[in-house]
Amino acid sequence: MANKWYVSFFLLFMIPFSLLPKSYAQSTNQSNDEHQILLELKKHWGSSPALGRWNSTSAAHCNWQGITCTNGAVTGISLPNQTFVKPIPPSICLLKNLTRLDLSYNNFSTSFPTVLYNCSNLKYLDLSNNAFAGQLPSDLNHLSALFKHLNLSSNSFTGKIPPSIGWFPRLKSLLLDSNQFDGSYPAQNISNLVDLEVLTLAHNPFMPAPVPVEFGRLTRLTFLWLSNMNITDEIPESLSSLIDLNLLDFSSNNIQGKIPTWIWQHKKLQYLYLYDNRFTGEIEPNVTALNMVEIDVSSNELTGTIPDGFGKLTNLTLLFLYFNKLNGSIPPSIGLLPKLTDIRLFNNMLSGSLPPELEFPKSLWSVVTNQLSTVMIQNNSFSGTFPKQLPWNFTRLDISNNRFSGPIPTLAGKMKIFIAANNFLSGEIPWDLTGISQVTEFDLSRNQISGSLPMTIGVLARLNALNLSGNQISGNIPAVFGFMTVLTILDLSLNKLSGDIPKDFNNLKLNFLNLSMNQLTGEIPISLQNEAYEQSFLFNPGLCVSTNNLLHNLPICRARTNVNNDVSRRLIALFSSVGSIMLLGSAVLGIMLLRKKKHKQDHLSWKLTPFHILHFTANDILSGLCEQNWIGSGRSGKVYRVYAGDRASGGRMVAVKKIWNTPNLDDKLEKDFLAEVQILGEIRHTNIVKLLCCMSSSGAKLLVYEYMENGSLHQWLHQRERIGAPAPLDWPKRLQIAIDSARGLCYMHHDCSPPIVHRDVKSANILLDPNFRAKMADFGLARILLRAGDSESFSAIAGTFGYMAPEYGHRLKVNEKIDVYSFGVVLLELITGRVANDGGEYYCLAQWAWRQYKEYGLSVDLLDEGIRDLTHVEDVLAVFTLAVICTGGQPSARPSMKDVLRVLLQFDRTSNGGILQDDISDETALSCIID
Template sequence: MASKKLHFLLLFLFLFLLPHFPEVTSQTEPQILLQIKKDFGNPDSLSSWIDSTSHCSWLGISCTGTSVTSVLLSGNNLTSSVPTSLCQLPNLTHLDLSFNFLRGHFPTSLYNCTHLRHLDLSQNLFVGSIPADINLLSPSKLEFLSLSANNFSGDIPPSVGKLESIVELLLDNNLFNGTIPAELGNLSTLQTLWLANNPFPPAEIPSSFGNMTSLSFLWMTSTNVFGEIPDSFGKLKNLMHLDLAMNRLAGRIPTAIWMLDKLQIVYLYHNKLVGDISVKFGTRSLVSVDLSMNALTGMIPEFFGKQVNLTVLNLYYNNLSGTIPASIGVLPALSDIRLFNNRLTGALPSELGKNSPLWNIEVDDNELSGELPESLCAGGILTSIVVSNNKFTGRIPESLGNCSSLNNVQIQRNRFSGEVPAGIWTSAVNLTTVMMGHNSLSGELPERLPWNLTRLEMDSNRFSGSIPSSAPSLLVFVAGNNSLSGTIPENLAGISKLQVLSLGNNRISGEIPASISVLTSLTDLDLSGNRLSGELPESIGSLPVLTTLDLSENRLSGNIPAEIGNLKLNRLNLSSNSLDGEVPVPFQNQAYDQSFLSNPNLCSSNSLVNLRACGRRWSARSDKLSRGLLAVFIILGSLCFLGALALGLFMLREYRRRRDGSVLKAWKVTSFHKVDVLESNIVRGLTDDNLVGTGGAGMVYRVQVAGDTAVAVKKIWNSRKLDDKLEKEFLAEVEILGSIRHANIVKLYSCISNSKSKLLVYEYMENGSLDQWLHSSRRVDGRGSLDWPARLRIAIGAARGLCYMHYDCSSPIVHRDVKSSNILLDSEFTAKIADFGLARMLVKAGEAESVSAIAGSFGYMAPECGWLRKVNDKVDVYSFGVVLLELTTGREANGGGDEHGSLADSVWRYFQEGGGGQVSDLVDKEIQDPVHTEAIEIALKLGVICTSAAPTSRPSMKDVLQVLQRCNERNGRDGVEITGFGEYDGAPLLGTKWGSRRRKSLTDTVTDTDAGAKSDHVILLQ
């Protein structure tokens, strides 16, 4: 009886307490997966996840037995946060959510996935810091963790060093701006570590990294590390791939690195490494070595000639000397060798190319001599040979005439002689560039040049024969200073794409054909110093973009057609001909006063210097004065002239005495850099002969001061009444330039002033301004165009200068007049920001400053400058975006758009309307190269983003610099896309997708549903 009561009581308690027991989950794994699908927002990519099929066959699902072990959903357009339901899968070991658009902070809910061994969250839009307790992420099992290409910021937490089983750790291409923890050295199982392309603060590489003895792949490009490479790296016995490029490392390369037996890849380019490459023994497994753009000295060691697996050897931009080891010529795998810009001497290895699949050789700008090896194209795949600016002699190898793979030949400025092998013009079916000027080459050109040849420069040689009549793709033909003869082809349709035609100083005769009007893309025409005769064809006046015309020193006659006056010419020279009549009215001004010399029968109705007035001829028949009266006038005039000359000499001597005496004492000199510059030398150098430029605020002179040293002097005014506006601009430039120091900002040496003149003395930039290289209308004689790598380096340099101004100055600076003419280039083509006359210092970082007038240059000026009195650094971002569009399209900012507006407006409209073609349609033809297509398009699209009408939609200069640096890192490689700019939870959004080919529209919108989000708009650019 008691037993029955006990059972009854227990039953009662069970029924009573049942509702209060924790709920027991009875979901099956298919039900969990359907919940995961729902949590992802039921995306179309998961439409195959339905009850009627086996869940193990669903997209991205892998099972062991019937239990899910892997969820692999890379590249499925997932846009939500990471579902917490994922960790309900009890046996999940592999989770790959890469290449999506997942948002939010790091998903700590994944800590509940206790069996996780592989986690890939790369190529998404995550923000914020990595949690300090990241070691709770399956600490004893996790082997692979990739957070690459997101927007994580802050520190890499030291707790990462507690992931005791980790083998691969990928943290590259984020926004980490905190420390690199030394605790990473505790990861004894780690084989792959990627930290590249993060804005870490300057720091040395932790010496504890030498304790990662299992490490085989270390990638730390662009991580802002400095100092020496730790000697502890000699303990990394398993290291195969070492990439520390684009940092500020200095000192010698530790010898121990070259003793690592497994080392295959060494990338240490673009640092400040010095000393010899001291290697004598060790690894023979090297595959690729890039030590370029450092300050290495000494000889190229024989060590490299023993690397039987070596395919790439890049040692360019160093101070290496001596000869190239002959053993390098017998390497069986060598395909790419770049040694340019060193001080190498001697001959090229005689067997170079004979034993290997050589496709690229660049040894330009050295002191190499001897003849080119016959074997360069023995492998049959040689694409590019660049040996310019050396001392090579002899003939061009006949074997190059049978090299059908040739695309790029640059042998200019050497001592080559003899005829060019005829096969170069017929066998090289892919030939696009030939630059062979300034040699002693001879021979004749064929009537038909290769179909896709775009650039032929052969000036200053001994070529003869006639001008080719067919070159369907030719854009640049420079053949001056040769012995070409015959006439200009009557039918020019075969060369109708020409942009530059320079045939000066040859023996070309006959008339200029009227058919020249078919050259509608021609910007530069130089036929000077020939034997051309007849009249000028009026059809020259119909060339729509012609900016330079030189027909001097010929035998041309007749009137100058009025139609030529319609041309917008920056340079015109018709001197030393037999032209007559009145000069077209548009040319009757001071700008063309040297354009018509030695044409005695030309005249001008407007007192044009060097031309007589029309209607007046000094002849006996037309002169109404008698011979006697004329003689009296001549005598009186001579006496007056002699008297004026004597007085002038006396006044000049007195002026010099006063100037060199008391006047110089009145000069006030304020120096900012120590330089041997005397104010008297500066003042005496302000002559018309030294004038190199003018601007809205004054004139610029090039003044020689000491030996070969030159400085640039900007003269702000020269009047007793001071202009308030110019005074403010002057003081602004002095205040700013005198207080800042940066490699990409022009250096101000001193300020010299007195009561009448104010001068700025700053470093002279040998290569002028960027716009003089980009735009043929401003291009200085003898300057060619810039290739894409040079343009990208200039963009990065200018961006660095602006970043320094915006973020690193004690008081942030907004330039307010960024444009290509204010980006100057030194002898090494290093870009430097100049002309701070419109710059303003901001009182606080991020605080806009009120301005009293619109400032800037049309075409570069941000839209808000016209209606806002408050401006911030985003106006510089807009202007820099226009410069990027100039660099990529080759068009001018205010004249390179369509009929509806500026260049920025035109490109924006192209994208908004679908473009009607490919992005490549916008790209400057001078830089179109399949090798760089992806990088050029990225830079162009970045320019589009920067020129957004809304300031808040533009990235910061830090973001812009980061993308350009990534672009440079991947320049010439495949698969690069920009993912987006924007803001999420206060953090900037910037992602980069490597290798993805998916395309989206220019301005896709990602709507953020998280309560903590502060912006719901992300610009996607793919």
Template sequence: MMAAKFPPPSRRFILLLLSIYVPLAKLQTESSEAEKRTLLQIKSDFGNPPSLDSWNNSTLTNLCNWTGVHCDDYGSVSQISLPNQNIAGQLPPSMCNLINLTVLDLNNNSISGVFPTLLYNCSSLRYLDISQNLLVGNLPNDIHRLPSQLTELILSGNNFTGDIPTSIGQLPAIQRLCLDYNLFNGALPAEIGNLSTLETLWLANNPFPRTTTIPPKFGNLTRLTYLWMRQANLEGEIPESFGKLAALQHLDLSINSLSGRIPDGIWALENLRFLFLYKNQLSGGINGTAIKALSFESIDVSQNQLTGRIPEEFGRMGNLSFLLMYLNRFSGEIPANIGLLPSLTDLRLFNNRLSGGLPTELGKHSQLWNVEVDDNLLSGEFPSDLCARGALVSVIMFNNNFSGNLPASLNKCFTLSNLMIYRNNFSGELPAGIWTAAVNLTTVMIGDNSLTGTLPNVLPWNLTRLEIQNNHFTGNLPSTAKNLIVFNANSNLLSGPIPTNLSGFSQLAVLSLGGNQISGSVPPGISNLRYLTDLNLSSNQLVGEIPSSIGTLPVLISLNLSNNQLSGAIPSALGDLRLNLLDLSSNDLSGEIPITLQSKAYSQSFTSNPGLCSSNSDLHINPCKSRAEGSNGLARGVRILIAVLVALVLIAAGLFAFFAAKDCRQRRRADIDQDWKMTPFQSLDFTEESIIRGLKEENVVGRGGSGKVYRVAAGVRSGGAVAVKRMYCERKMDWKLEREFEAELRVLGSIRHINIVRLLCCVSGACEKLLVYEYMENGSLDRWLHGGHRELDWPGRVGIAIGAAQGLSYLHHECSPPVVHRDVKSSNILLDSKLRPKIADFGLARIMARPGEQHSTAVVVGSFGYMAPECGYTNKVNEKIDVYSFGVVLLELITGREASDGGEYGSLDKWARLHFQKGKKIIDAVDHRIRNPVHLDEIEMVLKLAIICTGTLPSTRPTMKEVLQILLRCDRRFRNDEGLSLERDCDLLLQNKSSSWRSKSKIKVEIEDLVDNVNIV
């Protein structure tokens, strides 16, 4: 067939097409040029950030290829997506000149100002994300004027305050509304329940008033799939209307103060997969007959007051992976069918009243990696298939009544890292394969059972904690454990000698081998244990002398060598240790007790050593015989000679004091006349003469190791008074030292932070230095806590802690070069007229070259009770010594005790750590002046944080930035105090700028989980 022929288009038709196309092309070109001009104006209004360098006027570039710009099919700008671009300033009014703009994504930048109502004019806008910026103030009451087709409004992670306006319930098409991580402290409107199209609602982490309840009207959100109201100060009951949320898949109401029962309707939501109700005050049982939904993947109802039995219906949830019900009052047996769940990976039921045994098939049918059932009334045997699927990492079963042998299957549990089964009735031999099979084994705590077995010569390389006390282990001690920190083998049947040099135990902090059959001597190589704080070798068969090398252990605070056959003299080097506990009783020691140990504090430390003697009757030890064997006349002559010498010394001292006082008076009269040099660090309204005239004895307000502190009148701009720290020099500094001193002062004088005392100037004389600071009316935190000032409530204390942490975080992370204070203590935290804290006294501060770099110092620095352990054995220190000291300050704020008030344990940090380790009630450690149940959860979190900060090893301590993040979670009332909330939250929100806002939220949660679940060494 021949193809059909069509007549060619007529010339008139072609001209008609051209007449239509040419104007359209011209119009499109003009529109594109207008959009280009608009984008260039937006770039200019943002201050021409480098991230927008591709936005330029070159004719060779298509604006649709510019960074973050997307165009529709017609070449018009439809999307601007610029997350994480370091864009600052306010949103430009020209933004809405892009009439086809449907998507605007500027999350995780530094956009400031109030909510940009100019967006009301973006008539095509459907998606708006300005989360993780610096926006402040109230949301406008007419926020419903946003484009009617807007489906997503994301305002997370800003600093919006006040009420959420009721008009927000008039957004007709909204599907996603994210207001989390702001500072909303007003009303939570029920009108949100009018948003019939809403699918996602995030209100988490806002300080709503304590009286805020969940509006029952939220039950009308029938399309809602994701509801996140975590940590929002919510009270009252969960509305029964939530049973109508048929589309709901994710419900998170955790960390609030919700009470009452969990509505039955929630358990009937067939699409619900994730339920998080932990850390509330929910009570009552879970009605098993109400459970219709079997689609759950995660259930966390922990840390409530729930009672009754665990429903068997949980064992029919085939997708259930996480089941967390710990810290409640559940009773009865664990349903056997929970062991059949095919997806179960994490089971936490600890701190309940559960009885019976663990499901026998637990671990056989799923990739179970974590089992925590400690602190219950459970009995029966260890499930033999717990590690059957090769995923088990952690088993925590302590404080129960389990019995029988441990299964042989543990010999092949390659994934095991954490085994904590102490205080049970297990018997038989510990499967020896554990030591070789579990290549990542870090923690073995199996004490207080009846287990037998031997320890390998070389412990697993990653093992950090081994506690086998009160069992029946035999054989020799291991020779190597490279990363072991705690080794407690008290009350076993171990024998043989202690390894000679102990270099294979270089990380040990606790070595406790009391009550065994260990023989031989205490090796001098004990000095290799540079991190050792506790040494217990009591009740063994040790012989020989106590090696003097024990006295070189830099951080040892507890030494128990009692009930052995040790002989010889007590090394004088032991007197150099700062021991809280010393017990050398029941040995064969002889000679005079070193004079530095002849203290009433050690009255029971030397008993049952017949050969020992002492000149101190408080020790209840035989007195040492006099060494003088001459005649009575000779003894009398010696006494007379001594008396004459004493008299001559007293006369000489009197003459010296007279002339010294005269010289001092003359020097004071010459103070004004000598050559003084003032080095100002900012504009001043006083002179050096006014400072020097104020150095009068009646103006002294404090004394320290380096000199006196005076309150001297000054100008109004300086607050009416300044604090002058006077430091004397033994000799005039040479020019080099003088220049170094002034250079360091200039750095400290340049520090500007609301939580650091301002150094105003330095006045230098021939033999003294005057450091002039702003004056702090309310004195030191030390005086408020320990000096009889009026009481500080908990919100006041946590506010002070946050302010001090901000100051230290600034020194460590924002100063260039960083500054380490080196003497953080409560007496160096001063309070202004509004009780705002400021870090003071930089007499020991040192400037470092780079963040985290260690710095050498030739002397031991710090104050007793606050000083980090490494300060005693190394001249290499970093900012972690400040973290340690700050941890002690936190303990002072919580307990009301002084840093040195640790009772029988000596230091406060040691007392607090042991209080926590022994499982004593947290409230018993809390200052009686702040024992308000409302704040107990916050106090507990800060206590755990303090214990982490005072860890023995610097590497285990957090940074001050991390400390500040955690403290901010414990502060609500102070967020609106004098505008400090903006600075605090900006510090928090602007960290890790390269991360997305979701990842930053995750970081916050992980930090909280770290504090909540910390395993304290």
């Protein structure tokens, strides 16, 4: 850049002065031309956050947002996040000096823009996070000047990556991840890009194949991301030549064999992600990769002990070894790592029953590790006791399902989650709880805790979930519980509590309450006398309810009555009956008049908004809304099965949902409703039921969907006899239904911009076609998240009991993780055959599954009788574990739907199971575009 400036300066002062006016005129003309070209771009793309500031009256376009100039000429355009929809126009290449173009995070949905071939100086191109679709052109190398950066990630490109991708020999970064590329990757061609420093092919449904040995030629790579692309076999030794690697990610594949020694001895590697594969064998004991910052080799089949060499990795901040078969103890040196913040070793066979010097390291609890904040070592066989006080920096500690004993330690500092369920802890809950005033989840269930509940528990003002069930706690429930207003989950069951339930419980807004199996007495607080808490008070013989309640399984409290009150009640009943008869007569007369008036209305008063090409009319739909076509009812209206149109013109069976009349719907709500229906109508995915059109009038609204012949998953699991099903669903069908449903939700969460939260995922909303392929339905509760990554607040609780995540209902702030929870419940239904809320001892299926998992582990007894075939039992139990994880109480600990789909695909034994695009129509290539 400096040399160019020097040459320009030299020429400016050495050329004859007589030529200056001509040169100046040429420069002015070029500037005017570029000014006009940019204004034409604004006119083409319309208003956006950046283009709105482009002003035709201002000549200084080099100062416009998103524009970079060099020597007065436009050399760069950077306009991400501008909601552009219209295609990239050819005129953009009239900017002859354009070298850098960034149009990422927009809504382009065309095929690859070959108009850019005319941008002869383009060196940097970023089209990521759009909705570009179709195959990449075979002549992609026409972008001949490109030598720095090509980013096409997070689009909907399909087919094979063309060999021409390897004809950019000076390219430094190539990002093709998160598309729908299938076939084999062009290993030989990509390996010709010997100057590559960044390569990403992750999250594409390639044909199963091993890591190309040719990639060993890319010796300048620093960033290699190859996760979730159906890689098989072992990591080739040829990759040991990649000595400059900073990040290596092979996660979520089917890689086998031992983790190569060269990885553990790499001199520059900082980030290693090999989780969710099939690695076996022991971890290399001689770990000398001293620059390691994060290691995640979880969810494999690794055996042996944790190498003591990990304790030498002084830069290590994260160590994830969970879901393996590791044994032995934690090396004491790991507890002394100065930067370690997060260690997760749960679901292994680790223990601390060795000699004292090798027991669970006291250094892990010491203040020396002043950075350690998260420790998750649940589901092992650790033993021993705690120190009197845990480190100040701990924010999350999960030691559940181990063999720890002794008193509860004093918790202090930043602790937010403490889970120690199913151990042998004893003694009383510490009186001084002021040190953990920020705790949000506290679980000491199934231990040997005694004594009473301390009054100081009220200092836990941020507590959201408290579980002390299955202990020996006695005494009264402190009234201070009634002032813990953010509490949504409270389980004090299976203890020895006595006395009344404090009246201050009326102040609480609990999603889950269990006080069963205690010795409580007296009247239950009024706010808790409703169906939502019907199973919350079982086996407390002294509890009672008032007469006008919905808790039918409890006795009525004795009340004082007298004759006068009895007579008064009889008179009131008499007058009410007379009044009701008079009102009924008026109502009947009014209805008759309304019907007479309604018959005069023309069908033309209905407005039809189509979202697909229709072969039927509004009259076809309206004439089918009769009782013989009624097939069900929901919270918002009735559903009809209607044959619309005639067979000659392509008529079809459709499902019509009639929304209840909403006379008080104001103009704003009407517009909001139509806007949301418009969004849902634009969704195109093979695993989401098509919304064909919307019809509205002054009195009702109709949503017309494609009809699914095999009804809902709920019917096939729980109402087989009623629908005349010949046999229960076998495991391959159930797994395919789970995968199809996960694909639909994954699309909504990860491919729509902004993402969509369904909010009512349940088996009744998963519909089946004649081949038992599943589609998500009923988006009556769906909402669009306003900004990616943000939660949205809603004014009312919605969803279905038994499927609702514990955080949903009180906070009214939701994100995609509430759908993950609900989907986990659906998985449990598929596996166990139980309904989501069976009213049994454990209140809901998710809680039952979690308790079974904790107490008895994985066994065939958990499975529905129809899928106990030993051929699939190992896979089914693995999916059961996934379901338990999905229904975890903490949203941040639940996987994303993309992660859930990856795991499910591993158990699909069909030939095309790993291909995410195996049954997706051309429509699916369209993204969810929202203006």
